[in-house]
Amino acid sequence: MNVEKAWETLKEHSFKRTKNREAILEFLAERDGYTAAMDVGEFLKKDNPGVSFDTIYRNLTTFAELDILEETDLNGERQYRMHCDPGVHHHHFICTVCGKTKHIPSCPMDHIAVNLPGVEIQGHKFEVYGKCPQCQ
Amino acid sequence: MNVEKAWETLKEHSFKRTKNREAILEFLAERDGYTAAMDVGEFLKKDNPGVSFDTIYRNLTTFAELDILEETDLNGERQYRMHCDPGVHHHHFICTVCGKTKHIPSCPMDHIAVNLPGVEIQGHKFEVYGKCPQCQ
DNA sequence: CTATTAATAGTAATGATTACGATTCACTCC
DNA sequence: GGAGTGAATCGTAATCATTACTATTAATAG
Numbered sequence: 001m002n003v004e005k006a007w008e009t010l011k012e013h014s015f016k017r018t019k020n021r022e023a024i025l026e027f028l029a030e031r032d033g034y035t036a037a038m039d040v041g042e043f044l045k046k047d048n049p050g051v052s053f054d055t056i057y058r059n060l061t062t063f064a065e066l067d068i069l070e071e072t073d074l075n076g077e078r079q080y081r082m083h084c085d086p087g088v089h090h091h092h093f094i095c096t097v098c099g100k101t102k103h104i105p106s107c108p109m110d111h112i113a114v115n116l117p118g119v120e121i122q123g124h125k126f127e128v129y130g131k132c133p134q135c136q
Numbered sequence: 137m138n139v140e141k142a143w144e145t146l147k148e149h150s151f152k153r154t155k156n157r158e159a160i161l162e163f164l165a166e167r168d169g170y171t172a173a174m175d176v177g178e179f180l181k182k183d184n185p186g187v188s189f190d191t192i193y194r195n196l197t198t199f200a201e202l203d204i205l206e207e208t209d210l211n212g213e214r215q216y217r218m219h220c221d222p223g224v225h226h227h228h229f230i231c232t233v234c235g236k237t238k239h240i241p242s243c244p245m246d247h248i249a250v251n252l253p254g255v256e257i258q259g260h261k262f263e264v265y266g267k268c269p270q271c272q
Numbered sequence: 273c274t275a276t277t278a279a280t281a282g283t284a285a286t287g288a289t290t291a292c293g294a295t296t297c298a299c300t301c302c
Numbered sequence: 303g304g305a306g307t308g309a310a311t312c313g314t315a316a317t318c319a320t321t322a323c324t325a326t327t328a329a330t331a332g
Contacts, residue, residue: 014278014330015279016328016329016330017329017330018328018329020280037319038320050281050282051280051281052280052281052282052283054323055279055280055281057319057320058280059279073209073211073212076212076214076319078212078320093257096258108247111244111247111248112240112242112244116266118269119229119231119266119269120267121229121264121265122267123264124262124263124264124265125265126244128252128257128259128260129257129259130252130256132254132255136256151310154297154309154311156311157310174287174288187311188311189288189290189291190290190313193288193289194310212288212319213287
């Protein structure tokens with residue numbers, strides 16, 4: 001997912017093109033890992049010191065719902081990144097220092113006999129944590 | 137892990153036997169899934185209405201450090217459960233309604249070729265979410 | 273250009289968790 | 303069993319991330 005595609009999706013859903021949204025998308029497009037909502041906000045303040053929490057969280061949530069961003073909870077904070085390859089299921093290694101990610105192409109649900117009679121499976125989470133080469 | 141073993145561990149580390157700790161352990165021993173820290177606190181208040189946050193969180197954190205409890209973050213809340221089988225690595229299905237868990241004996245790290253050259257792996261998280269038979 | 277409606281700013285409220293000084297209590301040693 | 307000592311707790315305030323709300327601003331359609 002890139003900025004252009006993101007705007008296509010937004011237009012399809014009649015979302016307006018605003019400076020804040022442009023800044024969020026451009027910022028996250030540059031990064032190749034997860035970024036905390038608050039850190040996205042910090043970046044927005046450079047161009048727009050008065051940006052409000054409402055704006056930051058509302059847009060990030062909207063983008064995640066539209067599959068423009070991926071979302072995860074990392075030690076109590078909500079973190080976002082550009083959606084890798086929409087429609088293709090995948091997982092991530094996440095650097096606990098810088099948030100940078102690496103793709104893990106396979107999924108445990110395909111490899112493990114998760115034998116759960118009677119339960120209704122709704123989702124799953126698989127993340128590998130550690131330090132990337134740059135952060136060691 | 138049961139209450140008795142927990143007390144052995146606590147004694148080994150010179151922790152004192154208090155009413156609050158007894159209540160936490162007995163409460164969690166009865167449950168077979170994850171419980172939010174706040175809900176543990178609610179239970180403590182039945183016997184001890186004035187129990188403080190400090191007491192609740194400090195003890196839960198201590199117990200988790202001693203591997204008496206297992207800990208996870210579930211939609212922004214810290215959740216705890218008795219440690220299943222200390223020393224034996226495992227994962228869980230977690231009911232999103234009641235928090236009840238089911239064991240998943242295998243681990244994705246054994247089955248998936250996580251090909252991550254240069255990274256230092258520190259940990260991983262694998263959880264399956266859904267509704268247990270009782271909550272459907 | 274104007275209307276209309278979404279988007280935002282500014283700020284207050286919430287909810288979970290952490291922090292801390294003063295007090296109480298569990299355990300040790302006599 | 304009773305005093306002494308440090309751990310544990312209480313009561314409460316502070317913090318941090320997130321949510322909520324109202325008045326104002328601005329993006330797009332016509």
